Amino acid sequence: MTNNGLKDDWELIVGLEVHVELGTRTKLFCGCVNQFGDEPNTNVCPVCLGLPGSLPVVNEKAVTYAMQIGRALNCSVNRSVFARKNYFYPDMPKDYQISQYDQPTNTDGYLELPSGVKIGIERAHIEEDTGKTVHVGSSGRISGSDYSLVDYNRAGVPLIEIVSNPEIRTIEQAKEYVEELRGILLALKVSDAKMEEGSIRVDANVSVRKAGEDELRTRCEIKNVNSLRSLGRAIEYEAKRHIDLYENGESPSQETRHWDEGDGRTRPGRSKEDAEDYRYFQEPDLVPLNPNSQMIEIIDEELPSFPSERRKQLAALTEMEIIEVALIVERGHDDFASATIHAGATPQTVIKYLTNNLSDGFGELSPTAFAALIQMEEQAELTSTQAKKILGKLVEQGGTPKEIADQSGLKAIDTDELENLVDQLIASHPEEWKRFCGGEKKVQGFFVGEIMKSTRGQADGKVINQILNERTTN
């Protein structure tokens, strides 16, 4: 896709706001269990129900997770204060959300994409989740519903909101950004990071401008994007909508819009007229968080290695480009790759196999067996078809490739023998051979097929082709 499917003189500008549900055992401000999928309104108490007189007490683990995320995103971790974001909504028990405003925990970081592009992170702050409202009735929306049910199990679940700068320029980058962030969160073990279950929720701020312009134009915030595919579609739709407006002499208004997956379009949410004034002010029921440098040092020391670093390591080990090994790291197969390479296998072959043949995992396969298999193939003891067959068995049942090759009688026919067979075949089919030499390519299939038939698949197709080509020039 060139230029995101947009007309050439337009540039796409995207900033992402990602809400991450932390996987702490308990909620952000009370001792209720933080668990998805329980019976509605069972994980609740006076605090997360916002009953009169109740007070929040911050979950230390959630703060630690927040700081870990901050450091993983190369942010500075600051003295931070909680703030109240005031607005009325039934699934928000206090009718204000405890969040952070002008003094967030993490600021000024970046996320490095596999392509090497760095996307700036403006902030990553702590806030509480709201409950969940189900509008019962035909429309599924509040207007026109018969009644609404609220489940407060999610109310007070710790969230980190990670806000990127508007530095994303392609749909691919937007997806990579979310994927990369997921990788970091999973490596940190701070969230299960499932987009479908809502433990990662992505809002996209989309605008466009003419190539070469410095100023940003009006953006729209797109909500309700539940998969990476939807994210791409929603951004593309929204960008095109903006361009159409501009080209018709109009312009978009700044608003929140909802992605409708079924119709493949965005629709306005709250209109500009009743845009909210959240009346933020410092939360008087909580004290500032003031991490000292020692706490941050400990966090830094305990950080696991992240995808960007692991990609660099694997690229260095394999002497390949970062982009070629990115998929292996994304799948978390890089440790296995390294072990196989250290067991003596050719790095490029290891990556090729992992990319194409082992996407679902290794089963009983050990790095040593894997390395041995690759060596056997490279020393022409096995054809690539045979090697793949054996690989399947190794994944299923384990063992060594030698054992399996012996048991199943898999052995590459050596080249001398194969040359004899080819020569015999040419001699017995002079008509076909003439056509082959005359450049009729499809006859090649006949020769290869016949040899395969007579060797019950034990021959290496590549080698047969080689021999055939040698014979034409002779």
Add this chain to the structure above:
Amino acid sequence: MNSIVPDSSFTARSIAENVQSGEWSAVEVLEGYLSQITQHESEINAFNTVLEEEARATARETDKDIAAGKTLGPLAGVPVALKDNLCTNGIRTTAGSRILENWKPPYDATVVQRLSAAGATVIGKTNMDEFAMGSSTENSAFGPTRNPHDLSCVPGGSSGGSAAAVAAGFAPISIGSDTGGSIRQPASLCGVVGVKPTYGSVSRFGLLAFASSLDQIGPFANTVRDAAIVHEVIGGHDPKDSTSISEPFPSFLDDLERGVEGLKVGIISELMGGIDGISPEVIQKTREAASVLSENGALIEEVSIPASLYCLSAYYLIAPAEASSNLSRYDGVRYGLRVSGETLAEMNINTRTEGFGDEVKRRIMLGTYALSAGYFDAYYGKALKVRRLLAENFDEVYSKYDVLLSPTSPCTAFKLGERTADPMTMYVNDVCTIPSNLVGHPAISVPFGSGNDGMPIGVQVLAPPMQEALMYRVASTLESAEK
């Protein structure tokens, strides 16, 4: 003047001692107070809920425990009245509002737990200005409370019910909350002792919030010692309140009668005529109190807290701002009153329109405005600056003085209905008490004589944070002189 104040009353201390020793039974003690309530509550309206049966059950348990040889706490068998903004498990807690008329919390406030653990008997929930917003208890949805010294007068507020309950002999002690003077001002008007502790020294868990950064729970009592005893019971760190102070306080009782010899006491000049509206007789009484301290060996000097001139303005931005947020939750969705409507927003609006009284609505609007985009810096932001400035003023003064002295209320109890027409005349009642709330320092109001109208006057002792022991010492000296 129609007064129902009993000639003498037992102290909490004497009740606890006699109940613990088996001299008196907790049930007998309770019945004495209940009969006073039966006789006079219809005139005073100190209570929103009297817990006769529950209290009797508690007192019987207390007697049983004593008979079984148990040592109970410092409030064994002592009846206590609780302001109706303190959560009591299964007992309706209204905050004086229609919107919570029948709300029963599923939990006890920390102070309620601590009082019970100390052996106290909860006798009832007292009337108050709705959500503690007011200085006369006339803003209650359940009718005004009257001053036991003169039934035509207000008891002050917002903890007017708690102050009146102690003054009327309905309970030896009670609990209130003080956001801008809501314990000290009614204490002064009802002739009892009232304390606003250091912010964070008494847990707010279970207190229905008015303005979270200013609210503090404290005791009413007939004596300084009783107030100190109750303060020790309800105070101390609570992990459920993040603003709770974790360091332990020294005992308030050990040095109570040590006197004031050698202490440096400052009289706040702005509150002694510097600001308009403080009556000459109140100023005169405060000077007399200063003389008493001087006679007892304290050094008295006038001091200036310049920022106190702006306290009232700052307070009436900060408190409503926080209130506008704290009171959002009363939306008809989960508990309390619900008045239906065609849409969700209509239901919210109908509920709040019918559920809240005028003063509460006024402050929600004030606070919402003060926090709005475009006005925040000019109003709320500026008020916070006054607050910081005030704290600096106090720090400077406390570098030279041990405690400060001032009037508590600018006047004695006024007539019911006299000040309800103009909110500003009501707000001025808090001018002497608000500074302590804005900086989070402790202060106490001690009865010190009466005015020309025969109504009680209190004087206020202010102390640096965590210096309650000193504050009680000075108050105790004033109390001895007054008797």
